Amino acid sequence: MSTEDTQDDEPRHPYETEDSFHPLGEEWEDRMREELEDTEYDADLGMQMARDAQRLVAGEISEEEFYAEYHDDVEEEFEADDRPLFDDVDPAEWDDIEDESVAESLAEADLQGDETSRREMMKKMGAGAAFLGYGAYATYDFQPADGAPDNVSSIRPAPKDEREHRWGMVIDLQRCDGCLSCVAGCIDENGTSTGANWMYVFTYENHDSEQENFLVRPCQHCSNAPCAKVCPVRARHTRAKDGLVLTDYETCIGCRYCQVACPYGVNYFQWGEPDVEMSRLEHLDMRPEEVRQLEGGDYDDRDSERYQALSDANDHVYDHRGRWTDSRPPQGTMGKCTMCPSRQDGHTDNPKGTVACMDACDAAGMSAIHFGDLDDPESRANRYLERRTEVERTVLEKWEGEEDEDLDIETTASPTSEISTFRLLEDLGTQPNIVYLGNKPGPNAEQSEPPTPYEVYSGSSNKWGVEVVDERKEHLDYGPSGPPEQEGEEGGE
Amino acid sequence: MATSPGEPEDILRPILNTSKKYYIAFGIAAAVALLWSAVYGWQLEEGLIVTNLADWGSGGGSPWGLYIGAFIWWVGIAHGGIILSAAVRLFGMKRYQPVARVAELLTLGALSMAGLYILVHMGRPDRLVLSVVPAYPWTVRTSPLAWDVTVITLYFVMTATYLGLTIRYDVYHLRDRLPDYLGPFYSLVTLGYSETEEEIIERMVWWLALGIIVLAPLLLHGGVIPWLFSLIPSMPGWDGGVQGPQFLTIALTSAIAGVIIISYALRWGYDWDHILTDAMFRGLTNWLGLFGLLFLWLQLQQVINGVFAEPVAGKTAMVARITQPYYIVAIGTVIVILAYVFAQAVDQRQFSLVRSLTASFLMLFATLTEKVLFVFEGLLYPHFSLYEAVPGHYFPSIVEFSSLAGTISLCTLFFLVIVKLFPVVELHAVEDHHDEHEHEAVHDEEVTS
Numbered sequence: 001m002s003t004e005d006t007q008d009d010e011p012r013h014p015y016e017t018e019d020s021f022h023p024l025g026e027e028w029e030d031r032m033r034e035e036l037e038d039t040e041y042d043a044d045l046g047m048q049m050a051r052d053a054q055r056l057v058a059g060e061i062s063e064e065e066f067y068a069e070y071h072d073d074v075e076e077e078f079e080a081d082d083r084p085l086f087d088d089v090d091p092a093e094w095d096d097i098e099d100e101s102v103a104e105s106l107a108e109a110d111l112q113g114d115e116t117s118r119r120e121m122m123k124k125m126g127a128g129a130a131f132l133g134y135g136a137y138a139t140y141d142f143q144p145a146d147g148a149p150d151n152v153s154s155i156r157p158a159p160k161d162e163r164e165h166r167w168g169m170v171i172d173l174q175r176c177d178g179c180l181s182c183v184a185g186c187i188d189e190n191g192t193s194t195g196a197n198w199m200y201v202f203t204y205e206n207h208d209s210e211q212e213n214f215l216v217r218p219c220q221h222c223s224n225a226p227c228a229k230v231c232p233v234r235a236r237h238t239r240a241k242d243g244l245v246l247t248d249y250e251t252c253i254g255c256r257y258c259q260v261a262c263p264y265g266v267n268y269f270q271w272g273e274p275d276v277e278m279s280r281l282e283h284l285d286m287r288p289e290e291v292r293q294l295e296g297g298d299y300d301d302r303d304s305e306r307y308q309a310l311s312d313a314n315d316h317v318y319d320h321r322g323r324w325t326d327s328r329p330p331q332g333t334m335g336k337c338t339m340c341p342s343r344q345d346g347h348t349d350n351p352k353g354t355v356a357c358m359d360a361c362d363a364a365g366m367s368a369i370h371f372g373d374l375d376d377p378e379s380r381a382n383r384y385l386e387r388r389t390e391v392e393r394t395v396l397e398k399w400e401g402e403e404d405e406d407l408d409i410e411t412t413a414s415p416t417s418e419i420s421t422f423r424l425l426e427d428l429g430t431q432p433n434i435v436y437l438g439n440k441p442g443p444n445a446e447q448s449e450p451p452t453p454y455e456v457y458s459g460s461s462n463k464w465g466v467e468v469v470d471e472r473k474e475h476l477d478y479g480p481s482g483p484p485e486q487e488g489e490e491g492g493e
Numbered sequence: 494m495a496t497s498p499g500e501p502e503d504i505l506r507p508i509l510n511t512s513k514k515y516y517i518a519f520g521i522a523a524a525v526a527l528l529w530s531a532v533y534g535w536q537l538e539e540g541l542i543v544t545n546l547a548d549w550g551s552g553g554g555s556p557w558g559l560y561i562g563a564f565i566w567w568v569g570i571a572h573g574g575i576i577l578s579a580a581v582r583l584f585g586m587k588r589y590q591p592v593a594r595v596a597e598l599l600t601l602g603a604l605s606m607a608g609l610y611i612l613v614h615m616g617r618p619d620r621l622v623l624s625v626v627p628a629y630p631w632t633v634r635t636s637p638l639a640w641d642v643t644v645i646t647l648y649f650v651m652t653a654t655y656l657g658l659t660i661r662y663d664v665y666h667l668r669d670r671l672p673d674y675l676g677p678f679y680s681l682v683t684l685g686y687s688e689t690e691e692e693i694i695e696r697m698v699w700w701l702a703l704g705i706i707v708l709a710p711l712l713l714h715g716g717v718i719p720w721l722f723s724l725i726p727s728m729p730g731w732d733g734g735v736q737g738p739q740f741l742t743i744a745l746t747s748a749i750a751g752v753i754i755i756s757y758a759l760r761w762g763y764d765w766d767h768i769l770t771d772a773m774f775r776g777l778t779n780w781l782g783l784f785g786l787l788f789l790w791l792q793l794q795q796v797i798n799g800v801f802a803e804p805v806a807g808k809t810a811m812v813a814r815i816t817q818p819y820y821i822v823a824i825g826t827v828i829v830i831l832a833y834v835f836a837q838a839v840d841q842r843q844f845s846l847v848r849s850l851t852a853s854f855l856m857l858f859a860t861l862t863e864k865v866l867f868v869f870e871g872l873l874y875p876h877f878s879l880y881e882a883v884p885g886h887y888f889p890s891i892v893e894f895s896s897l898a899g900t901i902s903l904c905t906l907f908f909l910v911i912v913k914l915f916p917v918v919e920l921h922a923v924e925d926h927h928d929e930h931e932h933e934a935v936h937d938e939e940v941t942s
Contacts, residue, residue: 152628155635200551202879215879226727232638233624234631251624254541254616256556257638263727263877265550269616272542331540332616425877428726443805447881471882473553480539 153237153248155228160375164299165242166433167339168221168374169358170381172388173438174419175368176214178203178451182369185360186218188463189316189340191276191328195472196268198337199357203451207444212451215441216368218357219266219337220424220432221245227258227267236334239319241299243433244339246325250288252333259334263425264432267336268472270329272480275466281327284313292322300346311347320345339371353380374433381435388419388437499591499768499923504916505670506763514762515909522905529899532892533613541616545890553882555869557614559889562865563897564610565718566747568645569740569860571603572714573748575652579702579709588776590922591768592756594659598917599751600652602907604645606900611642613896637724640717648713655701658694661686663920671915678914714744722871729803730810730871735794742787747860749781750853755908757850759917768918771846775837778849781856782834785827788860792824810874813884817870823862826855861897865889 157163178201186192186199202215225245228236235252238245247258259267284291286309297304299320302311306322309315319325319341326342329335339355346352350359358369372379377386422440423432454470462468467483469475475483536543547554578596581589612618625632625642632639664671665683709715719736722728753774760769799811814820830852837844873884911917 152631195552196548197551204879226725229635230637230725232628232632232636232642233620234628235624251620251628252617253620253624255614255638256616257636259548259556260872261725261727263875265548265552265875265877265880265883267550267556268548268552269541269556271544271547272540334616425727428876441879445879447879471551471553471885473547473882473885476542476547476552476554477545480542 153234154240155225155231155234155238156240157223157238157243158240163241163243163375165344165373166223166375167242167244167344167371168381168433168435169218169339169355169372170370170385170435170437171216172368172370172384173214173216173436175366176201176216177366178212178214179364179366180450180452180454180457181360181364181366182216182357183454184457184462184468185356185363186337187457187466187468188360189356190326190338191274191281191464191466192268192335193270193275193328194467194475195469196270196328196335197454197468197470198266198268198335200266201450202441202447203449204441204445204447206439206442207446208442212448213439213441213445215436217264217266217424218434219245219339220264220430220434221337221339223431223433224429226261226263226428226430230257230261232257239341242344244341244344246319246323246338246341247329247334247336249324249329249333252329254332254334256334263428263430267334269334270331271476273331274328276328276464278330280464282315282317284309284315284317288318288322288324291318291324294322296320296322302346307345307347310342310345314347314349316340316342316348318342320347374435385421385435385437499765499918501667501670501920501923503763503765503768504918504920504923505667507759507912507917508671508914511913512762518905519909522902522909525898525902526906529895529902532895533899536613536892537618543890543892545888545893547885547887549872549875549883549885550880551882553880553885555872555885555887557872558869558887559865559893560610560614560896562868563861563900564607564614565740565868566861566864567603567607567610567900568718569714569744569864570747570751570857571600571607572648572709572741573745574599574603574752575648575655575705576709576745577748577752578655579705582699582702583706588773591773591918592752592777593922594656594917594919595755595759596748596752597652597656597659598908598911599748599755601649601656602904603751604649604652605907606904607645608649609900609903610896637717637721641721644708644713644717648708651701651705651708655698655705657682658698658701659919660915661694662691663916666920667916675914682915710741715741722867727876728810728871728874729807729876730814730874731867732807733795733798735791735798739788739791739795742784742791743860743863746781746784746788747857749777749784750856750860753777753781753849753853754857757846757853759912765918768923771844774846774849775841775844778834778844778852779838781849781852782831782838785831785834785856789824789827789831806874806876806878809878810870813874814866814870817866819862820866823859823866826859830856830859 157166160166180201182199183197183201186197190198192198198218200217202217204213204215205211206213221244223238223243225236225238228234228238228245231237232255233251233253235248236245236258237248254269256267256269259269291306291309294306294309295304296306297320301307301320307320310318310320317324317327326338326340340348340350342348343350343354343356344352350356353372355369355371358371361367361369370381370384372381372383374381376382419437420439422436423434424436426432450470454468457468459465459467467475478484544558544560545554546556546558549556574596577589578593578600580586581593581596612621615621617624625639629639633643661683664679665686668679668683671679715737719740722731723733723736725731756769756774756777759765796811796815799807800815803811833843833848833852837848869887873887875883877883908917
C-alpha cells in the first residue's frame with residue numbers, strides 16, 4: 001500500500017493509491033487477477049467490480065450506484081443479472097450484503113447455465129468473495145478512521161493528520177473549591193437520573209495532611225479507551241474524527257462490560273426508568289431512525305439536511321451522524337459523560353468548543369475547567385496550560401536572585417516547586433485526554449465530606465426537579481417504585 | 494463385581510415407562526421454572542433495577558454479580574462435562590462409559606443455562622442479535638465478550654454434533670423397541686444411516702473428542718472465560734495468569750459433582766445399580782477429590798501472592814477476599830469434602846453413595862459461591878480506590894436468587910425430557926458389559942487404585 005501520495009488533507013483510501021487498490025497490496029491483487037483470468041469470464045470486469053466494491057465498502061458509492069454501473073456488463077457477461085435491485089435495502093444492512101450479495105447472485109446466474117461452467121464460477125466466486133471479504137476486513141483493520149459502515153464505529157481516534165480535533169480538558173485543581181457547579185451544570189444539560197453524576201468531584205485528604213483537596217472527574221475520553229475495546233457490539237466507541245468516547249444508545253445491549261473495564265468508574269447504568277422523560281429532552285419531532293436517514297454531511301458540514309434539522313431544533317440528543325449519543329441514556333443502556341457531542345457538532349445554541357460543566361464553572365467564577373482541542377495549540381485548554389506554566393516560570397525567575405519579602409506569589413505553595421500536571425492512572429495505558437494541574441491524590445488518599453453536599457442541587461435547584469445524591473446505591477435499592485414520596489425533598493441521607 | 498451386567502432393556506426403561514417419581518419431579522421442576530419466568534418477566538418490565546446491582550465508583554455498588562457468577566458456574570459445569578465424556582472416548586476409560594452420555598447432555602443443558610444467563614444479565618436482551626451480528630467481524634478482534642460468545646457457540650455445535658453422531662447407532666439398533674409416536678424424531682436422527690458408517694462415525698467421534706480435549710482446557714474454561722476478567726487491568730482482584738488454570742479446576746470439579754448427582758438420580762429412579770455401579774461412583778468421587786485439591790492449590794497460590802508483597806491495590810483485594818465470611822465457608826466446605834474423599838479412598842468402608850451425593854451438592858455450592866464472590870469482589874476493589882463508596886456493597890436480591898432455582902429447574906426439565914427421547918446410557922456401554930465386562934473390571938480397578 002502506498003502512502004506517498006496522501007499529502008493532501010483528505011486521507012486516501014487504499015483503492016485510490018496508484019500501485020494497488022487492494023488493501024493487501026499489489027501482489028494480492030495480481031494473484032486475484034490470475035485467478036480471474038483462469039475463468040472464462042472477463043477479468044477486467046471482475047477487477048473493475050472489485051475496485052468499486054471497495055468504494056462501496058468505504059461508503060463512497062451506494063449499492064444502487066454500484067448495481068446500476070455494472071448491470072449491463074454483468075448481463076452481457078453472464079447472460080443474466082439476477083442480482084436484486086436494492087431499492088428497499090436499508091443502508092444499515094449493508095454489511096450483511098456486502099460479503100455475499102455479489103457472489104451469491106453470480107452463483108445464481110451460473111446455476112442457470114450449464115454444468116461445466118460451475119467449477120469456473122466457483123473459482124470466480126472465490127476470487128470475488130476474497131476481494132469483498134478481505135477488502136472489508138483490511139479496510140477497517142488498517143484504516144479504522146474511514147470506510148467503516150454507519151453501524152460499526154472505531155475504537156480509536158484517527159491519526160493526528162486525519163482527525164479534526166482531539167477534544168479534552170485541562171482542569172486546574174488549584175482553582176477548584178468543590179462548589180459542585182459543574183455537577184449541577186451537567187445534570188441540567190443532560191437530564192441524568194439521581195446519583196448518575198457524570199461529572200463528579202472528589203473531596204479528599206491525603207494521609208499526611210489535613211488539607212482539603214479536590215479532584216474533578218469527568219469521563220477521561222481516553223485515546224486508548226478500554227471500555228470501547230471490550231464492547232461486544234461497538235455501542236461504546238470512539239468518534240474517529242474528534243476522539244469523543246460515546247455510547248450509541250440504540251445499539252447498547254446493556255452488558256455493562258464497559259463499566260467493568262473502565263478504571264475510573266465513570267459509567268452509570270440506567271437501571272430503571274430514567275427520571276427525565278425523553279419528551280422533555282428532545283426538541284425534534286422525529287424518531288431516531290428518521291434522524292439517521294436524513295441526508296447527513298461530513299463532520300462539521302453545515303449544509304446538510306440533518307444539520308439543518310438538528311440546529312433548527314437546537315437538538316441535544318443526536319450527533320452529526322444522526323446517532324443518539326447525547327443526553328441521558330434510555331433504560332437498560334449505559335451512560336457517562338459525553339463532552340456534549342451535540343455542541344461539538346455545532347447544532348445547539350451553545351457554541352462548539354464548550355461543554356456544560358465548563359460553562360457552569362465559569363459562571364460560578366471559578367474557571368477551573370478548560371475544555372478544548374488538545375491537538376490545537378490555540379485552543380482554550382492548551383492556551384491555559386501554557387499560561388499556567390508560564391506564570392510559574394515567571395515566579396521562579398523572579399525569585400531567582402531576589403532576596404525576600406515583596407514577592408507576590410499567589411499560585412504556588414512553595415516558590416521552588418513547579419506546578420505539576422498529571423493524568424489519572426496513566427500507567428494503565430489508557431491515554432486519558434484530561435490533563436490535571438495540581439496535586440495528584442496519593443496512594444492513601446481518602447475521600448472526605450464535601451464542602452458543598454450533592455443534595456444541595458436537588459429538586460428545584462436543577463432544571464428537571466430530580467433528586468441529586470452522592471452515592472446512588474441506596475436510591476437504587478428502593479427498586480422500580482422509587483423512594484417513598486416524603487423523602488423526596490430530603491435527599492438520600 | 495457382583496452385579497449382573499446391564500441389558501438393552503434397562504436403558505430403554507425410562508423411555509417406555511413413566512413412574513410416579515417422574516411426574517412429581519416434572520411437576521416440581523415445571524412449577525419452579527414457571528414461577529421464575531414470571532419473576533424474569535417482571536425484571537424485563539421494570540429493568541435491572543429489580544436486582545441489587547448498582548454502579549461501581551461513586552455509585553457504591555457492583556454492576557456484575559450473581560448473574561455473571563452463575564453464568565461462569567454453568568459454563569464450568571458444561572465444559573467439565575464434555576471433557577469427562579471426551580476422556581472416556583480418547584483414553585478408553587471404559588468404567589465411565591455409562592455416564593459419558595449423561596456428561597454430554599449435562600454439557601448441552603448447562604451451556605443452555607449459561608446462554609440464558611447472558612440474556613438475563615443484559616439490560617436490553619431484545620437487541621442481542623441485531624446489535625451483536627452487524628459489528629461482529631470487528632468486535633471479535635477486540636472484545637473478550639465477543640470471543641466468549643464465539644467459543645460457547647462453537648462448543649455447543651461441537652457437543653451437539655458429538656451427541657448427534659453417537660445416538661445414531663443406539664437409535665438404529667433399538668428402533669423396533671422404541672415408541673412409534675416419536676417415529677419422526679428417530680427418522681430424523683438416523684437420517685441416511687447405514688451399518689457401514691459405524692466405523693467412520695467412531696473415527697469422527699474420536700477426532701471430535703480430541704478437538705474438545707484440546708479446545709476446552711486451552712481455550713474455553715482455561716481461556717476465554719477467565720480472560721473476560723483477567724485481561725481487565727483496572728481490577729486487581731481478577732489479575733493474573735492463574736485465572737485460566739483456576740477456572741478450569743473449578744469447572745472440572747463442578748462438572749464431576751454434577752455428573753454424580755444426575756447419575757445418582759438415574760440410578761435411584763430406574764434401579765440401575767448394575768449399570769451405574771458403586772465402583773463407578775467411587776471412581777467419580779476420587780476424581781472429585783483430585784480436582785477439588787487442584788482448586789484449593791490454585792486458591793492458595795493466589796492468596797500467598799496477594800498478601801505477601803503485592804502492591805497496595807492487589808493486597809487490599811486479596812485481604813478483603815480471605816476475610817470475607819462467604820469465602821471462608823466456601824473454602825472450608827471444599828476442605829471438608831476433601832477429607833471425606835481421601836478417607837474413602839484409603840478405607841472403602843467410609844464410602845457411601847449418599848455421602849458422595851452430599852459431597853457433590855456441597856461442592857457445587859462451594860464453586861458457585863466462589864464464582865459469585867470472584868465476580869463482585871473483583872469489582873469492589875479497583876485500582877482507583879479513591880471513591881469512599883468503594884468498596885460498595887452487594888447482596889443478590891430475591892429476583893437474582895430465584896434465577897438459580899429457575900435455571901436448575903430448567904436444566905432438570907431438560908433431562909426429564911431427554912430421558913423420554915433416547916437412551917441416556919449408551920448402548921455400547923451395556924453391550925460392552927456383555928463382551929468385555931470381566932476384563933475391563935479388573936483393568937479399571939488397577940488403573941484407579
